[in-house]
Each structure stands twice: as structure tokens, then as C-alpha cells.
Amino acid sequence: MSLPNPPDVPTTVHSHITDAIRAPSLIRLSDNVVLLRFETLKIYAALGAVRALLADGTIRPGDTLVDSSSGIYALALAMVCHRYDLRCHIIASTTVTPTIRAQLEILGATVDQMPAEHDLRLDQNRRVERVRQLLRANPGMHWMRQYHDPVHYLGYAELADLVRAALPDTRLAVVSSVGTGASSGGLIQPLRAHDPATPLVGIQPFGSVSFGSERFQDPEAIIAGIGSAIPFDNVRHNLYDQIHWLTFRYAMAGAIGLMRDHAVFAGLSTGAAYLAAAWTARRDPGRTHLVVGADTGHRYVERVFARYREALDPDTLKPMEIDSLDGLAPPWSVMHWRRHPRAQDS
Template sequence: MKSTRRVRVPQILDVIGGTPVVGLRNLTTPGEARLVVKLENANPAGSLKDRPAWYIVEHAERTGRLRPGGTLIESSSGNFSIALAMIGASRGYRVVAVVDPKITPTNRGLLEAFGAEIIVVDEPDDSGSYHKTRIELANRLHRETPGSFRPDQCFNPLNGQAHYNATARELLAQTRNLAAVVCTVSTGGQLGGIARAVKEHAPHVEVVGVDVQGSTVFGGEPHAYLTPGVGLSWTPSNLPDLSLLDEVYMVTDQDAFQACRTLVRSEGLLAGVSTGAALTVALAKAMRARPKQQVAFLAADRGERYLATAFNDDWLKANGLSATADPEDLRERARHLTPHSTRPAEECANYLPGLAAELGSPTLVLARSEWR
């Protein structure tokens, strides 16, 4: 007799997470540690942001903060907005993305493809970037829009919690003899969440943060930079304990762009520019670690997003960057890389404690007991 049991077919949001880890073959020598990469770009909307976006929205649905037909309003010119746009399309929410003029035509196209609405902020904030003006406008729109919900990736502790619960635990289960985990930073979700889980479950593993020169997540002098996805003009509250970090590095735009070009040419792994920033530091760590050890980093998003920039020689030239993808050149850069700090808690804190309230962040009311 035929079974009448129906198998539940997974839906698009069910396949967020559970990403594979792959080892690189060619960028290190047998005398060095193995580089391993967690493919967060295999998430359905193409980046590591699918996890916190869905984690936060699902939590809002469960706690009644977001109701059917509601509106998601977020400040993000990139992956977080794209992840929300996917979620909105699947769950029937309107999505409003507050972006800045630096948004790439590709990201704009992706948001439009998913049906999100785009609002461009054109006034820079006091640091010369657009983060604060974007967040302030998103908060205001949220206050003025009935039935809206602000995921608030920058100040919402559930951003880091998503990576603590899932990304980090998966990574620890998928790796062996791990010497170090290397993560870039913007909102601090991935670095903060992963650092907390690693130090709880595998405290011998080094946690290494990577910012880009010109951003001031770990202090320093602000200036313009080109690396997308990385950087902020303060230390994010999703990275509340810098003592969990063993080292932090500040890479150049050239390091980041060059490394993501080398990654695809030498290993066949097409990923974005922030992945290049992480690779540069991960390679430096692998060159100094023991053979049979592993050094892990994340492929944060898909390289297709950068065909008009990182993978376009004319664009690179126009922006003063070299178009090389030579692995020996990358190894030479990595060999000379030195940490910005080996005592981040003492040397790098650049917190702005009043900022969330000043910008009108709604997430402040989330009780710690809700972080699960």
C-alpha cells in the first residue's frame, strides 16, 4: 500500500545556515597550517547576514513585535538589507532599505529584484561616513510607520547571538586542531558572537579581528576607504568584550581587493572583498602556525556582487588599486603583516555608549533574558 505521509519540503528560509567548510589547497605550503573557509556565501541570499536577519525577524514574529503584513525598516547598503529583502519576499513583509550613495549598482539591483524599497541618505555624518545618518533616518521612519519593525543590526544584540548560537558552533564542529579563527568586523555580529562561543567552548583557539585602515572600530585615525562591508566609526556594541580577542589587524584596501582576486584565481573560490581582508590575515596566521593545525575564516558573501568593482581592472585602476592576483605577492604581504594590537581590551576600545539612544535606537528595550 502506498504511504500517504507527506514529506515537508524545506522552504527558502529553512536552508539558512548549515554552511559547508572547505580547505584551501594552494595558498599555503605543507610546512604551514591549513586554511579552512566556512562558506557563508552559500546562504540563500548570498551572505553571512542571512543568519542574523532571519534570527531577528523570527524572534520578532514569535514575540509579537512583527505581525503579518508588517514593514521591515533597516539601515544597510548591502548584505543585511538583501537578506531582509529575501525574508520579506518569502514572508509577505514590505522591506524599506535605508542606503547611502556608495551603494553599488549590483546591490541596488539585488534589492529591487527582491522587491525592496530603497531610500538614499545623502548627508554624511561627523565621521565622514553615512552610518549615523542612515540609522537615525531608519529609526525615524520606524517611529512614523505603523506596523513597522526595526531589526537594528547595529545595536540589536540578537545579531551576535545568531552567530554565537549557530555559525560558531557549526565551525567548531567542522574543524580540527584549530589554531585561530579570523573574522572581519562592522556591526560586530560575527566577530562578537564567534569570539564568545570560541572562548567558551575552545578557549585555546585564538580569535583574531580584522578591520580596514580608515575605519575606527579599533581606534586610530579615520579616513576614506573602499573595502565594502567592513568598518564602522566606533566599536560596536555587538562586540562588547574586547578581552575575548587575542589580536586585531588593520588591513589596507589593496590587501583586501588583491586577496579576494587571488582567492578565486588560485583556489576557485569566488567571494567578496571582506573575504579577501580576512584571508590576508588568516594567511599570515597560517604561515606562523604549525602544520596539521587549521586557521579558519569566513567567505562572507558572493563574489558576483563585485564583478563591476574588485573583478574589473578598469575600476581598480580608476581607484588607485593594483589588479594583481599573484599568490606569491599575497604571501609576501601576509609575511610582513603585523597586528595593530595584541591587547585590544587595553588599547582599542572606541565605544560610544550614548550613541544608540542618541540615534533613537528601538532595540534598547530588549531584555537580556530575550537573547536566545
């Protein structure tokens, strides 16, 4: 019996790990849902930003780059600093795991980690204040400002080219956590250069200021990096067509469901995006929905995957459709944002 031909596999020998892991694996989850599965999405942001800053002379080899991070940007920046002979100083969230911290330190990064804190809003404010303290004491450091500097958009143009090459002549929609705004915004803008109608669906946790849910608090929230306790300049509200707000429990259901149904081990933000994309794709069957899977599930093993028996059945879950932020309520709400420029204008 003849065996089927194996799928295409990359044969390039890379000179640095950042080249090997920056591009995602594309995995078809249904007829009109495709997962962009990353080891760490933020490689695109860090590479694009550092290359631009080196090119214009803002930084030089040997300089120290500093920033605040909840995990995957920190690791991406440390890898890029390793590649370009730069020093790296990370102000780490309380949610940064020992596994990520060990990698950062082996790569030569200096890591200041915030003390254990259940209130992620306080954790984020503390990190930003610590960066400012460092800059006052060390004015030669360069603050990467991943939350605010649009230089972090640049690297995602390459991702948009990859998507269009993999899915030619396909009407697309992007489903992504909002986070700093750079990954979703950096991907959607070049895609809209070819199809201005391409929808962008953003994912938020309850308690984030970015899209007006700060009056809520999810006691189990550990969905690091997809919301914010402070306004981010890189979150451009007028890029988003629809916003989903989900609790930890619903994001967990998505992450466990993705693993169970497709054998994909991915983080909570990916689980939330998967849940939202499945719902949205049923209502817009004419577009292929790209789910941005920012990272693997390794930093959520104990709090999420070890508790898989507690997970809700994603097939039984659906959002409450709202017309304004006045109607926003846990555990899952969805609203047509319609590219409004600011949260208070919705």
C-alpha cells in the same frame, strides 16, 4: 579505469531559499586554513533575529522592519521578511550595487538609497538619520538595529555547531571582519564554550572608529561593512585577541590571490581575512584557522576583479607588528588586542 567517488553533496529539498543558502561551503585552503564560504553570511543574523522577535511577540506578520545596510544584511533581511510575511524597508548605502537593489525591490522591499558619496563616514551617518526620520513618521515600524541589538548574535550558534561537526576535535581560530560585531562575536562565543582559548582575529579597514583607526582615510576604501564611522554596541572589544588593519590595495591583493590560487570568487572582506589568516596561520600551526568569507565577489567586479592586473602579489606582503595604536600605520598593521574591553584601553 574506475573514477573516484564523488564528494558528499547535500540532498535536502528546502522549503525556502534562506534554508538552502545560510550554511557555508567549507573549503580547505591549506593544512591549517579553512574557508567558510558564504553566498551571504548575514542570513544567520537575520533569521536568528527575526525568529526571536516573532517568538517573543515584538513583531508580527505584516509588520514593517527597517534598517540601514551596505548590502548583504539588506538582502538577507529582505529574504527573511519574504519568508515570514513581513514588510521590509532598507536605507541603503551608496555602495549598494544595482544588482542588489534590483533583488531587494523584486522581493518587495522599499529601498531608500543614499546619494553618491565618497566619504563612507558621511554615508553611514546619513543612513542612521534617515532611519530616525522614518521612525518619527511611522512609529509602528520596527528598527532592527543590526549595529546595536544583540538579538543578531543568536543565529550564529547554529553556525558554531556546524563548524564543530565538520571539524571535530580540532583546535580552532576564527579570522573574520569585524563589521557590526555580530557575526564574529556570535560565532566565537559558542566555540569558546568548548575551548575558551579559541582566538578571534578581527579585520578592520583604515578609517574605522571600532578599533581606533579613525584618524586615517583610505581614498580607495570600498570595503563596505567591515568597519564603522560610528560606534556599534554589537562590537564587543573584549572578544578579540588580535586585530589587523588593511588598506583597500591589500584587501584587493587577498581577493585576487584567493581567486587565482583557489578559484574562490569572494568579496574584499574575505580577501582581507584570507591575507591575515595566511600570515597568522604560519605563526600558529597548531590551530586550524577559519576564514569567514561573508559574500561573493559580485559587487566588486568593476572596482576590484576587472583590475586584477594591478593587484599586488600577496606572497610579498606582510604587516607591521605594533604594540599600541600610536604605532598604527597603513598599509597593513597588526596588534595583539588581548581581549581589551575598549579601543582607548589598548
